[in-house]
């Protein structure tokens with residue numbers, strides 16, 4: 001049994017914290033929103049008055065916050081008050097530069113630190129099957145790994161500080177681009193009089209095969225549990241895809257990497273979200289490509 005502080009108990013944080021409680025850990029939780037604290041309390045989390053009191057006795061501190069600025073400001077507050085030798089794990093999706101700054105804050109206070117963003121969404125958070133992509137030195141990773149297990153289907157140590165965030169945004173850039181590619185193929189097939197099922201049957205066993213097609217098909221029918229079958233209710237909202245694509249483009253600019261398709265995907269999701277579809281599943285981009293979104 002470990003005492004774990006969990007800061008940021010939103011759509012992802014609350015089910016993740018609940019799985020830690022189920023695994024027998026004592027979880028001290030804090031969030032700015034009272035209704036999220038209420039849910040946490042019902043899940044067996046010990047609700048604390050603020051982030052500093054949550055970390056005071058914790059061996060492990062997990063943050064699940066919206067963006068880099070939130071993580072850095074919380075780290076500045078809590079790192080000086082944390083228990084000696086504690087490990088800080090940031091599972092938020094944030095920019096690589098802020099992730100490295102967060103590591104530096106933790107290290108400055110003698111703490112171990114891991115960036116460990118996730119994929120798998122709220123469904124994976126509830127089921128305890130998230131994929132964690134971890135960055136940090138071996139000593140920090142070895143201490144973090146057993147704590148991540150009750151929330152995880154897979155845990156990959158990707159490299160040093162920031163490597164987890166780098167893996168996350170590279171993966172999601174592939175996802176954004178591939179979803180647009182698959183959607184364009186269905187739109188073209190419709191114009192050519194080819195049925196959705198026929199394109200699926202061919203492409204799913206041919207060189208066009210990819211996750212966006214076979215697990216998350218953007219048209220209803222071929223993959224019965226994809227969001228297209230429930231009018232594009234998320235799943236993974238277009239606004240979150242846009243956030244991750246923007247992070248990929250910031251990183252590409254800073255690193256001097258050419259990502260022209262990543263840039264185009266960012267632009268298309270920005271237009272889609274700008275037309276009021278930020279809350280639509282990201283596979284709903286097919287409606288935008290058909291000219292149906294606005």
Ligand code: NAD
Pocket residue numbers: 007008009010011012013030031032033036051064065066067070074091092093094118119120121122235236237240243
């Ligand atoms: P959310 O908005 O539901 O939760 C974030 C929580 O952080 C909120 O409850 C908010 O009140 C809290 N918060 C903000 N500032 C705080 C502070 N200073 N102190 C304490 N609490 C604070 O967001 P979410 O969907 O849970 O996502 C969290 C992170 O996980 C994001 O970085 C997101 O990109 C990433 N992520 C989300 C998904 C998903 O499907 N929702 C999937 C993978 C990764």
